[in-house]
Ligand code: SF4
């Protein structure tokens with residue numbers, strides 16, 4: 556009997572689904588070992604097919620994306636009931652991801668922004684005796700483990716092929732990893748960065764620059780050059796994908812096990828290298844080089860943070 560696995564897609568861009576295909580020829584080895592019993596993006600299974608399965612009969616469900624609609628919550632709960640293990644696959648499921656930035660507003664605000672007040676989508680529509688029902692859009696976006704119990708986490712936006720391959724190997728092995736484990740190395744991105752030797756021991760910056768403001772050296776630590784690289788706060792495992800493309804790390808692998816709030820850790824790591832004097836005006840001037848602090852420090856993790864969402868004006 557092959558191991559039964561399922562894949563499901565909640566609020567995300569779909570990149571995590573493609574990350575499975577990025578396994579390339581290794582995908583054939585995975586398919587040798589598993590029987591995919593549900594994967595709506597690739598195979599014609601329906602919700603009723605999952606409902607008909609015995610509880611606990613799926614060995615692992617890989618759920619990517621955050622939870623922001625009633626439909627996603629219902630499917631997450633159904634897969635939880637049918638599965639021995641649930642894996643939050645990718646950073647949106649792990650901590651809310653980019654869709655989680657919608658927690659800066661509410662459902663009404665999201666619709667107003669998207670449709671600019673021109674249309675208000677109706678949840679229910681009737682025509683010629685037929686009824687069309689749309690899922691309810693929640694006021695808050697949730698990380699998967701705020702909606703259902705989660706057994707393991709695979710980080711990344713999207714997870715890199717090596718991380719996906721290692722995760723499959725770990726979950727098909729005996730014994731399993733410790734419950735609640737993040738299936739990636741537990742040290743900081745700077746440790747695996749090809750530019751780490753150029754990261755000064757003592758770093759003080761008096762100015763941050765946006766990417767379009769200058770030509771960046773390709774062999775020197777980006778943080779030392781004045782780009783807000785979040786490598787010091789981010790978990791390793793992606794192979795320094797962005798750095799190799801001469802882009803700063805934006806933190807999609809989340810934090811290591813020793814950190815409870817990625818955004819707070821990232822903010823602290825940047826704040827600790829602010830140079831200049833202690834004058835508030837000077838600190839304000841330096842931080843003005845980071846014009847979108849929430850989008851910088853909580854880009855992938857607002858729903859899983861201590862704050863979870865914007866609380867009031
Ligand atoms: S701060 Fe960024 S560029 Fe510098 S060593 Fe760390 S990951 Fe690499």
Ligand code: SF4
Nearest residue numbers: 793797804805806807
């Ligand atoms: S370098 Fe940072 S942002 Fe880029 S893929 Fe790796 S963890 Fe994600």
